[in-house]
Amino acid sequence: xxxxxxxxxxxxxxxxxxxxxFLPIILIIVILYFLMILxxxxxxxxxxxxxxxxxxxxxxxLSGGIYGIITNAKERTFMVKVAENTxxxxxxxxxxxxx
Numbered sequence: 001x002x003x004x005x006x007x008x009x010x011x012x013x014x015x016x017x018x019x020x021x022f023l024p025i026i027l028i029i030v031i032l033y034f035l036m037i038l039x040x041x042x043x044x045x046x047x048x049x050x051x052x053x054x055x056x057x058x059x060x061x062l063s064g065g066i067y068g069i070i071t072n073a074k075e076r077t078f079m080v081k082v083a084e085n086t087x088x089x090x091x092x093x094x095x096x097x098x099x
Contacts, residue, residue: 051092054078059099062090067099 054060058070060080068080071087078095081087 050098051095054092054095054098061096061099063094063096 054070054073056070056073059067060070060078061067062080066082068082068088070078071081072079077089077091079087079089
């Protein structure tokens, strides 16, 4: 019986079984990339582009659901008017979307 197992492992073309064994794992990784990672990268790129195009006077919604109007743009922050006589300074990354 030991000789039989040895004969099977030294048979030419026996290495193909290892590749076939990894094929499902490789397929799962490829599917996850196309279904989860690639769309997330596209959304992130689109959001970053929207942040760079914001300017004074744009109406925005913050990630907390607060609506406001940009009154001043700085390098990393915005001054946002959220009510009469009320302005807050926010990080650019806290903006969810532009109206």
